[in-house]
Amino acid sequence: xxxxxxxxxxxxxxxxxxxxxxxxxxxxxxxxxxxxxxxxxxxxxxxxxxxxxxxxxxxxxxxxxxxxxxxxxxxxxxxxxxxxxxxxxxxxxxxxxxxxxxxxxxxxxxxxxxxxxxxxxxxxxxxxxxxxxxxxxxxxxxxxxxxxxxxxxxxxxxxxxxxxxxxxxxxxxxxxxxxxxxxxxxxxxxxxxxxxxxxxxxxxxxxxxxxxxxxxxxxxxxxxxxxxxxxxxxxxxxxxxxxxxxxxxxxxxxxxxxxxxxxxxxxxxxxxxxxxxxxxxxxxxxxxxxxxxxxxxxxxxxxxxxxxxxxxxxxxxxxxxxxxxxxxxxxxxxxxxxxxxxxxxxxxxxxxxxxxxxxxxxxxxxxxxxxxxxxxxxxxxxxxxxxxxxxxxxxxxxxxxxxxxxxxxxxxxxxx
Numbered sequence: 001x002x003x004x005x006x007x008x009x010x011x012x013x014x015x016x017x018x019x020x021x022x023x024x025x026x027x028x029x030x031x032x033x034x035x036x037x038x039x040x041x042x043x044x045x046x047x048x049x050x051x052x053x054x055x056x057x058x059x060x061x062x063x064x065x066x067x068x069x070x071x072x073x074x075x076x077x078x079x080x081x082x083x084x085x086x087x088x089x090x091x092x093x094x095x096x097x098x099x100x101x102x103x104x105x106x107x108x109x110x111x112x113x114x115x116x117x118x119x120x121x122x123x124x125x126x127x128x129x130x131x132x133x134x135x136x137x138x139x140x141x142x143x144x145x146x147x148x149x150x151x152x153x154x155x156x157x158x159x160x161x162x163x164x165x166x167x168x169x170x171x172x173x174x175x176x177x178x179x180x181x182x183x184x185x186x187x188x189x190x191x192x193x194x195x196x197x198x199x200x201x202x203x204x205x206x207x208x209x210x211x212x213x214x215x216x217x218x219x220x221x222x223x224x225x226x227x228x229x230x231x232x233x234x235x236x237x238x239x240x241x242x243x244x245x246x247x248x249x250x251x252x253x254x255x256x257x258x259x260x261x262x263x264x265x266x267x268x269x270x271x272x273x274x275x276x277x278x279x280x281x282x283x284x285x286x287x288x289x290x291x292x293x294x295x296x297x298x299x300x301x302x303x304x305x306x307x308x309x310x311x312x313x314x315x316x317x318x319x320x321x322x323x324x325x326x327x328x329x330x331x332x333x334x335x336x337x338x339x340x341x342x343x344x345x346x347x348x349x350x351x352x353x354x355x356x357x358x359x360x361x362x363x364x365x366x367x368x369x370x371x372x373x374x375x376x377x378x379x380x381x382x383x384x385x386x387x388x389x390x391x392x393x394x395x396x397x398x399x400x401x402x403x404x405x406x407x408x409x410x411x412x413x414x415x416x
Contacts, residue, residue: 015045019045020045023042023045023046024052024053026042027042027046027053028053030210031210033208033209033210034192034203034208034209036053037128037373037374038374039099039374039375039392039393039394039395040393043374043393044101044118044393047125047126047128047374047391047393048101048118048119048123048124048125048126050124050126050275050277050289050291051275051277051291053277054277054278054285054289055277055278056275056276056277056278056291057255057257057275057276057278057284058257058273058274058275059257059260059261059265059273059274059275059276059290059292060261060265060266060273061261061265061266061270061271061272061273061274062266063266063267063269064269065269065270065271066268066269066270066299067269068106068109068110068111068295068298068299069109069110069111070110070111070114071110071111071112072111072112072113072114073107073112073113073413075413076091076105076112076113076409076413077090077091077092077095077113078090078091078092079091079408079409079412079413081094081404081405081408081409082408083346083401083404084345084346084348084404091103091113091405091409094401094405095115095117096117098375098392098394098398098401099374099375099392099393099394099395099398100117100375100390100391100392100394100398100402101116101117101118101119101125101390101391101392101393102115102116102117102118102119102121102125102294102390102391103115103294103388103389103390104294104295104297104298104387104388104389104390105386105387105388105409106298106301106302106386106387106388107384107385107386107413108307108385108386109302109307109308109385111295111298112413113409114294116294118393119391121293121294121295122272122293123293124272124274124275124291124292124293125291125292125293125294125376125391126288126289126290126291126372126376127288127289127290127291127292127297127372127376127378128288128289128372128373128374128376129238129287129288129370129371129372129373129376130290130297130370130371130372130376130377130378131276131285131286131287131288131289131290131372132238132241132286132287132288132358132370133358133359133370133378134256134260134264134286134290135241135244135245135248135256135286135287135358136175136241136244136325136357136358136359137264137317137321137357137358138244138245138248138256138259138260138263139171139175139244139247139248139357140317140321140324140325140357141263141317141321142248142251142252143324144318144320144321144324147251148171148247148251149171150170150171150172150175151170151171151172152170152171153166153167153168153169153170153171154166154169154170154171154174154243154247155167157171157247157250157251158243158246158247158250159250160218160222161218161221161222161243163222164221164222164224165181165224165225165226166221166222166224166243168226168230169181169230170230171244171247173230173231174240174243174244175240175244175356175357175358176231176234176330176355176356176357177234177235177236177237177240177337177355177358178230178231178232178233178234178235178330178333179230179235179237179240180226180227180228180229180230180231180232180233180235181224181225181226181227182198182224182225182226182227183197183198183199183201183202183220183224183237183239184199184235184237185199185235185236185237185238185239186235186236186237186337186338186339187233187235187337187338192209195211195212198220198223198224199237199239201215201220202217202220202221202239202242205217205219205220205280206242206279206280206281206283206285207279207280208279208285213280216281217242217281221239221243231330231333232333232336233333233336233337234330234333234334234335234336234337234339234340234355235337235338236337236338236339236340236360238287238288241286241287241288241358242287244358245283245284245286245287246283249283255283255284256283256284256286257276257284257286260286263316264300264303264316264317265300267316268296268299268300268302268303268316269299270292270296270299270300271293271295271296271299272292272293272296274290274291274292274296275290275291275292276289276290276291277289277291288372288373294389294390294391297378297389298387298389300378301378301379301380301387301389302387303315303316303317304317304322304325304368304380304382305380305381305382305385305386305387306319306322306382306385307385322382324356324357325356325357325359325362325368326356326362326366326368326382328356329352329354329356329362329364330354331351331352331353331354331364334353334354334355335353339360340353340355342396342400343360343361343400343403345400346400346401346403346404347361347363347403347404347407350363350364350407351364352364358370361403363407365383366381366382366383367379367380367381367382367383367407367410368380368381368382369403369406369407371396371399371400371402371403372399373396373399374392374393374394374395374398374399375390375391375392375393375394375395375396375398375399375402376390376391376392376399377389377390377392377399377402377403377406379402379403379406379407379410381407381410384410384411384413386409386410386413388405388406388409388410390402390406
């Protein structure tokens with residue numbers, strides 16, 4: 001396999017037909033359905049071909065393609081990254097030896113580093129939970145327009161939840177993954193395997209897992225209970241994103257794929273359509289199943305940089321919205337949760353990390369990072385006008401390491 005270290009590479013990677021058939025058969029066995037979220041030789045293929053494992057809804061592009069100028073900086077590959085485990089590698093070395101499938105670095109709107117290992121530039125890859133930024137941004141845009149008040153209870157907008165514990169949970173608490181409710185995704189270690197857990201039941205109700213499907217998602221959500229006060233602990237939970245997406249759809253009376261397409265995707269000059277997997281009820285799984293090319297993920301990341309907003313007469317994401325993600329932070333709750341603690345360890349010399357509006361990491365100086373299961377990542381440094389994004393077939397350690405690599409790269413080349 002020929003790999004060019006600094007520019008995009010047209011790879012000859014191909015999965016044999018008999019292996020595709022085997023993967024298809026294995027992952028369509030209902031008992032194996034959860035394994036599509038676990039890195040393996042099977043998901044190396046599946047994460048780049050999500051549409052053959054789920055029904056999907058298109059996120060359609062339109063208009064002129066926003067061409068991305070290339071100004072390759074050979075020095076980026078030589079940047080040395082010191083990880084919290086004590087190891088150190090250059091960017092090139094990390095890419096070569098890690099589970100990364102592709103890596104893109106953009107500065108001031110130009111591509112300065114781009115590599116592909118197990119996929120081609122035109123292949124689409126699952127973003128997994130990087131998709132959550134779609135929902136967080138959609139809520140923020142509606143808030144900016146006065147169509148939602150994040151201080152109000154969730155049940156005011158998602159009225160099917162009226163009369164339940166969601167009367168006591170605000171939209172903002174849901175955005176910040178700090179509802180204080182049970183049915184958590186990671187705080188309960190057996191959440192993904194125990195049919196008695198609320199998270200498992202929710203996953204079954206939308207068709208993500210196989211099991212007793214007599215309950216609707218609303219049934220499951222209405223059974224949730226309070227376990228602690230809100231905004232005490234960062235408890236990462238895809239249920240929150242699902243709830244927020246339903247609020248977006250109820251306010252706009254549009255599927256979120258269409259709202260996102262109209263308000264963002266068709267304005268970034270995307271090169272390709274994206275697509276998102278849908279659940280049993282026909283709603284997009286925007287908590288984790290957006291799929292697109294790496295360059296289009298980079299184009300999307302650009303909209304969160306102030307220079308992009310300043311240079312546009314009608315900015316896709318106004319500066320006031322970007323500021324929402326960077327302010328009102330609660331670092332005191334961050335490391336108390338199962339997801340925050342590893343990120344704070346990874347960013348050991350950056351005290352005061354927080355999460356906000358579905359972004360996993362907000363640094364005190366305003367950088368934003370969102371991870372996706374298996375090592376997906378979108379890092380935006382507004383102050384450096386930089387975007388780093390990557391796809392992987394790996395583990396949560398790869399998410400953390402990728403985030404730190406992105407931070408190191410943006411901090412290093414900004415000093416040149």
